[in-house]
Amino acid sequence: MPRRSKEAALATREQILRRAADVASVEGLDGLTLGRLSGAISMSKSGVFGHFGSKEELQLAVIDCAAAGFEAHVFGQSGETTGLARLVEIAAAWIGYLERAPFRGGCFFAAAAAEFDDRPGRVRDRIIELTRSWLRVLEHEAETARADGELDEAVDPAQLAFEIHAFVQEANWAFQLHGDGEAFRRAHRAIRRTLGVAAPRG
Amino acid sequence: MPRRSKEAALATREQILRRAADVASVEGLDGLTLGRLSGAISMSKSGVFGHFGSKEELQLAVIDCAAAGFEAHVFGQSGETTGLARLVEIAAAWIGYLERAPFRGGCFFAAAAAEFDDRPGRVRDRIIELTRSWLRVLEHEAETARADGELDEAVDPAQLAFEIHAFVQEANWAFQLHGDGEAFRRAHRAIRRTLGVAAPRG
DNA sequence: CCTACCGATCGGTAGG
DNA sequence: CCTACCGATCGGTAGG
Numbered sequence: 560m561p562r563r564s565k566e567a568a569l570a571t572r573e574q575i576l577r578r579a580a581d582v583a584s585v586e587g588l589d590g591l592t593l594g595r596l597s598g599a600i601s602m603s604k605s606g607v608f609g610h611f612g613s614k615e616e617l618q619l620a621v622i623d624c625a626a627a628g629f630e631a632h633v634f635g636q637s638g639e640t641t642g643l644a645r646l647v648e649i650a651a652a653w654i655g656y657l658e659r660a661p662f663r664g665g666c667f668f669a670a671a672a673a674e675f676d677d678r679p680g681r682v683r684d685r686i687i688e689l690t691r692s693w694l695r696v697l698e699h700e701a702e703t704a705r706a707d708g709e710l711d712e713a714v715d716p717a718q719l720a721f722e723i724h725a726f727v728q729e730a731n732w733a734f735q736l737h738g739d740g741e742a743f744r745r746a747h748r749a750i751r752r753t754l755g756v757a758a759p760r761g
Numbered sequence: 762m763p764r765r766s767k768e769a770a771l772a773t774r775e776q777i778l779r780r781a782a783d784v785a786s787v788e789g790l791d792g793l794t795l796g797r798l799s800g801a802i803s804m805s806k807s808g809v810f811g812h813f814g815s816k817e818e819l820q821l822a823v824i825d826c827a828a829a830g831f832e833a834h835v836f837g838q839s840g841e842t843t844g845l846a847r848l849v850e851i852a853a854a855w856i857g858y859l860e861r862a863p864f865r866g867g868c869f870f871a872a873a874a875a876e877f878d879d880r881p882g883r884v885r886d887r888i889i890e891l892t893r894s895w896l897r898v899l900e901h902e903a904e905t906a907r908a909d910g911e912l913d914e915a916v917d918p919a920q921l922a923f924e925i926h927a928f929v930q931e932a933n934w935a936f937q938l939h940g941d942g943e944a945f946r947r948a949h950r951a952i953r954r955t956l957g958v959a960a961p962r963g
Numbered sequence: 964c965c966t967a968c969c970g971a972t973c974g975g976t977a978g979g
Numbered sequence: 980c981c982t983a984c985c986g987a988t989c990g991g992t993a994g995g
Contacts, residue, residue, distance in 0.1 A: 606964045664879045673875035676937040677866045721947045725931030735878040745923045808980045
């Protein structure tokens with residue numbers, strides 16, 4: 560018999576993960592140490608450790624926690640639209656999510672990707688999987704928009720996804736590093752211009 | 762009297778820094794530890810330490826070393842051109858530098874910026890200074906191109922610099938994280954399209 | 964979920 | 980530029 564109920568243990572786990580994601584966005588997923596994290600939530604190190612079994616499992620759980628928050632915001636905001644309207648909507652929701660600054664360190668995945676892009680392992684694999692799938696969402700909507708005649712037939716959906724993704728990541732970079740208050744507006748403007756140019760001619 | 766000549770000491774210092782920049786591009790500027798670095802070049806920890814006096818001074822020296830390599834490549838390649846031709850040239854030289862992969866971990870400054878964008882201190886200040894100045898170079902050439910009538914008068918040079926910078930950073934990101942072999946070609950294509958669109962109408 | 968540990972490694976120092 | 984060391988902290992374990 561566990562001394563505390565499963566519900567209480569799960570609630571503790573969620574509380575740990577929320578704080579961990581915040582710490583990791585600043586210190587990095589590797590700089591997230593069991594000692595500092597447990598101190599920040601007034602638990603013992605091994606009390607935190609017991610919920611995950613290894614640091615790698617903690618890192619993976621933090622990534623999934625951040626992904627769930629991101630998806631809830633971005634997909635929760637978009638309505639029943641498809642194609643170009645949906646592409647515009649989810650890009651705007653993405654920018655809005657970053658503007659609301661869910662973590663102190665800015666975009667969790669931008670930080671995690673830069674940190675782990677050259678460290679093979681399960682953490683890197685999970686980050687690759689999630690970022691690839693997000694790029695595919697953008698690409699898929701661009702494809703639908705082209706098929707529906709909302710974009711010029713010459714448009715390459717993967718190229719369009721690359722450019723939109725670039726603008727939003729650049730805005731996060733410029734805001735976090737330079738404190739550039741124009742950054743998110745620039746991303747909006749760049750996306751609008753790019754989609755305008757990609758519109759069918761006539 | 763020093764036991765070894767100043768020249769020899771400086772050569773050792775340069776050797777340390779080259780290796781340190783490579784390690785830091787993978788492990789991060791914080792993950793760059795005196796112990797691992799000294800092991801990698803078969804020196805004692807305190808032998809390396811003595812050249813810098815603190816870990817922060819080592820980090821700053823590594824940043825300046827990476828900046829010198831970047832500038833030598835990018836500005837060394839560009840000729841006597843100005844304005845639009847120069848903007849195209851330095852953007853291409855930048856992409857070429859990243860394609861040649863000077864460090865195992867990809868763009869040194871992209872990694873360093875993501876790591877230190879939320880850690881106040883001299884390291885962050887130096888990264889901000891160098892990245893700001895590079896953005897200003899792009900912006901300045903865009904201004905010149907507009908003044909010379911090579912770009913439409915409605916073009917905002919800062920916005921153009923933002924977009925070009927975004928494409929190259931995105932290419933580095935996609936290549937490092939996803940191993941995307943198309944990434945640098947996509948950046949070239951995006952820049953060409955953006956500058957083509959920004960060219961004067963008529 | 965806690966206390967009390969483990970070996971390894973960290974940045975940095977003393978002294979030569 | 981080296982050996983030998985310092986206190987602090989790391990991820991992880993034993994036992995309750």
